[in-house]
Amino acid sequence: MIKNTLVITKTQIEELICMKDVLNSVEVAFSEDALLNVQMPAKNYMFFDNKENNTHGDLRIMPCFINNTKAAGVKCVNVHPENPSKHNLPTVMAVIELIDPDTGFPIAIMDGTSITNMRTGASAGVATKHLARKDSEVCGFVGAGVQSLLAFMALNEVLNISEVKISSRSHVTAEELTGTITENYGIDATAVYDVKDAVAGADVVTTTTPSRVPIVKSDWVNEGTHINAIGADAPGKQELESELLLKSKIIIDEWKQARHSGEINVPLEEGIIKKEDVYAKLGDIIIDKKPGRENDGEITIFDSTGLAVQDIATAWYVYQKSVSRGMGQKISLMD
Numbered sequence: 296m297i298k299n300t301l302v303i304t305k306t307q308i309e310e311l312i313c314m315k316d317v318l319n320s321v322e323v324a325f326s327e328d329a330l331l332n333v334q335m336p337a338k339n340y341m342f343f344d345n346k347e348n349n350t351h352g353d354l355r356i357m358p359c360f361i362n363n364t365k366a367a368g369v370k371c372v373n374v375h376p377e378n379p380s381k382h383n384l385p386t387v388m389a390v391i392e393l394i395d396p397d398t399g400f401p402i403a404i405m406d407g408t409s410i411t412n413m414r415t416g417a418s419a420g421v422a423t424k425h426l427a428r429k430d431s432e433v434c435g436f437v438g439a440g441v442q443s444l445l446a447f448m449a450l451n452e453v454l455n456i457s458e459v460k461i462s463s464r465s466h467v468t469a470e471e472l473t474g475t476i477t478e479n480y481g482i483d484a485t486a487v488y489d490v491k492d493a494v495a496g497a498d499v500v501t502t503t504t505p506s507r508v509p510i511v512k513s514d515w516v517n518e519g520t521h522i523n524a525i526g527a528d529a530p531g532k533q534e535l536e537s538e539l540l541l542k543s544k545i546i547i548d549e550w551k552q553a554r555h556s557g558e559i560n561v562p563l564e565e566g567i568i569k570k571e572d573v574y575a576k577l578g579d580i581i582i583d584k585k586p587g588r589e590n591d592g593e594i595t596i597f598d599s600t601g602l603a604v605q606d607i608a609t610a611w612y613v614y615q616k617s618v619s620r621g622m623g624q625k626i627s628l629m630d
Contacts, residue, residue: 300400303406307622311620318452320609321605329576351377352374352375352378357370357371359604359606370603371392372390374386401628402614411606416446416447416448417449423450423523426521426546432458432498433498434500435500439462439471439486462486462489464504472484490515497517500522504534511539523597525599527560527600535558539596543596547576
């Protein structure tokens, strides 16, 4: 019987896995959820507001059990948008605990920040694989933070990218990201000043901002475009103009979370769209329960809120690989 808990750090995780590994874990996670092989209550939120220093944030608790692999655990993750500028900390930080489902013993505790970032980027890659036109090669990014880089890495695994356009509130940040992409991947990348310039003419658009006001207009989006809407992950957040959703095929990761905090949450609350306007869950498309893109003229939108099954599937892969390679530190929490 396991009596020690394995502690796995961010550096060790980054040595153990690459984006291709995470893409596979996340695709399997969506499939298992669609096949009803997962116990996954919707994530719970606690909100923090400090009016004295004008900061705000939230803490999210995300449990999951995957029946087939017996992977069980919980992620505890925060989102504090002012962290980088005010505290020199990441906006998102997380810890994942894996347990033995037979005993409840904590078999592993690991950094969840890198896993969160990678699995979120991977979800955009999986959605793009199943929903974008096969000839897609121009990618537009709205937002230039860590999540945009990880999403680019995932898209680069599933597309033959020829051009990247990036818009951000900080043009300096957009230029830094374009420099990273050009230098490390040899792909033509350009920082643009307007969101419209990043979106117009792109085959695949990925949005990763915390905006509460729609910043992507319907008129800018060409027929046949696929959009990964990643930034909206809490009530009141919205990156896409509601009219754009009305003329698009909407695919979500999970209904309860999407209606509460995804890209569709505001249009639903305002009565602009209805539940019937949501076409399918991504997992249902992956397992061929429903067709994905049905013609080259469709606009498809993937509303990504982030599921615990993505975290636990990826963390389970990390744990198994760590054990096989003898990495991580064994500690006894019960002493």
